[in-house]
Amino acid sequence: MIQKILIATDGSEVAKKAGAFAIDMASQLHCQVAAIFVADLYEFFRGEELAEAYVPMRDILIKELHREGTIAIDTLKDMAEKKGVNFEGEVIESDNPAKEILKTAKNKQVDLIVVGSHGKTGILDYAMGSVTTKLLHLNTTFPITIVQAERP
Numbered sequence: 001m002i003q004k005i006l007i008a009t010d011g012s013e014v015a016k017k018a019g020a021f022a023i024d025m026a027s028q029l030h031c032q033v034a035a036i037f038v039a040d041l042y043e044f045f046r047g048e049e050l051a052e053a054y055v056p057m058r059d060i061l062i063k064e065l066h067r068e069g070t071i072a073i074d075t076l077k078d079m080a081e082k083k084g085v086n087f088e089g090e091v092i093e094s095d096n097p098a099k100e101i102l103k104t105a106k107n108k109q110v111d112l113i114v115v116g117s118h119g120k121t122g123i124l125d126y127a128m129g130s131v132t133t134k135l136l137h138l139n140t141t142f143p144i145t146i147v148q149a150e151r152p
Contacts, residue, residue: 002025002031002111003111005110006033006104006113007076007114008097008135009035010131011071012116014116015072015116018115018146018147019114021114022112022145023083026083027083035090036101037069037091038093039065039094040065041061041062041065065093066091070091073090073091074089092104111142113144114144114147115135116149117146117149
């Protein structure tokens, strides 16, 4: 039986769609929802030979990612409140969003993870989003529901 659902969000339209799906399900099943936004600061630095040049921007980037994360979590919180669903959400910094999502799922003892097929960096017509793909390839026992992006 599903008692708690984890929504992994990046604030994208697909993540909002996945969140709405999970919250609707939680409302019907009378279960709880947890949500996580993983602020991946290191995504900005990967592959950069001159990453040192970006170090002074680190604090600015962290604040911006936390701002985006708070907006994403608050959007889901509002959806949950309208449906009468018990909700908890958090913004976490990590250089490995997929592993952080699974760690959170374990710590919060969720029964299901819901994600969007593509996030902000996904290439809609060619490949599933990188975090979603990594989630599917990590050794996990958690069921994962993937909500598809709208096709143009």
